[in-house]
Amino acid sequence: MVDSLIKLVSIASPTGNTSKTIEFVEEFLKKQEVITKRNRKGGLIATLPGKDDSKHRMLTAHVDTLGAMVKEIKPSGRLKIDLIGGFTFNSIEGEYCTIETASGKTYTGTILMHQTSVHVYKDAGKAERNQANMEIRIDEKVHNADEVRALGIEVGDFVSFDPRVEVTPSGYIKSRHLDDKASVAILMQLIKRIKEEKIELPYTTHFLFSNNEEIGYGGNSNIPPDTVEYLAVDMGAMGDGQSTDEYTVSICVKDASGPYHYALRKKLVSLAKENGISYKLDIYPYYGSDASAAIRSGNDIVHGLVGPGIDSSHAFERTHTSSLEQTAKLLFAYMQSEMTYE
Structure with missing residues (x-):
């Protein structure tokens, strides 16, 4: 999982x-002889057939x-940039950054305050960090807009x-974009394990690698009509008042969209207890998932959310290998469990 994660955050x-990352996941799954298809939004859907094809499951990561x-x-x-x-x-x-032109050419740069130099700007430390003041310094000899456009x-x-990804000897993974490439790496390796061990799942199971989650609509379509359970695998948010940590799997009970399905949440907790999996229940106040x-799109599904605990979300993030492992264990148990809904 860690090797896959390092490769993922580096793309x-x-x-x-997102096409380069989708292609990476697609090629990985092809080697496992997994059936895949693209949706029109550019996301990737993989399917593993199960014993029961009348009820389906769907797991997502973005x-x-x-x-x-x-x-x-x-x-x-x-x-000037727009977020x-x-x-x-x-x-x-x-932060160091890369600008990719429409032709595919790339240039490096650094994101800085316009008023960065304390030797020139008296209020460098007090100036607001906003769109008006933040800019990219391009690593090219350019002095005006025309010279930039010429590039x-x-x-x-x-x-x-x-990403500046680094894995420490103590097992911490420090990187940008652990949200949600940590979960993508987990699902990739779980699919590989299921194929290698020739495990027959109880239900046909789909895996959506979505590509628009950060703007709110990655996993809202291409859900097969026979889908009963829909489980998003995404980061657990850490901070004051949160129980999520970097060493367990976080099971979300509620986020900004409201509570997740109560029966599915209780089932996930039961599976964690039965299998000796370390977990935390948590509420993410400013959060939404696939x-x-x-x-919100009107799908009649049972929905849930689990994932590894990520510190400093939407900034320079960190987790621990044990959180990836606990998340993978819960998902592995979940995919082999029976549905209990009327």
Whole structure:
């Protein structure tokens, strides 16, 4: 899982420009001889047949990440940016980034305050971190907007943030984009295990690798009509008042969209207890998932949300290998369990 995760976070995939990561997952699944198809939004759906084809399950994880677009080419030759996804400007200050032009050419840069130099700007530390003050310093000899455009850079070009992924000897994984590539890596390896061990699942199970979750509608379509259970696998949010940590699987009971299905939540807790899996129940106050998007779209499904605990979400994130392991164990048990709904 960790090897897959390192590869995943190293592939740029801000929402709206995710094809390279989808191709990576697709090639991985082809090697496992898994049936896959693309939806029109560019997401990937994999299917494992089960004993019962009259009731289906669907699990999702999203490959799209936070990012930005070029909003304006400034007269100075620097770039103003517009954010993709729900994060703050201060969380990307000082970050290395890559600008990808419409032709596919890439340029590197650094995201900085316009008033960065304390030797020049008296209020450098007090100035607001916002769209007006933050800009990209391009690593090219450019002095004005015309020289930038001569490189092929234009308004609407995608900007991705360097992940700076690192795995420590103590088992911590530090990187941007653990949301939600940690979950993608978990699902990839679980599918591989099921194929290698020739495990027949009790129900036909679909895996949606969605690509628009960060803007709210990644998993709201392409849900087979026979789907009964829909489980989003996404990060557990940490902070003051939260029980989620970096070492267990987080089972979400409620987020900004409201409570998740009570019976499914209790079933997940029961599976965790039966299998000796460390878990935490939690509420994420400012959060939505592919499962909540699916419910909002009118799908008649039982929906749930679990995932590894991620510290400093939508900034420079961190988790521990044990959280990935506990999440994988719960999902492995869940996929082999029976449905108990009337």
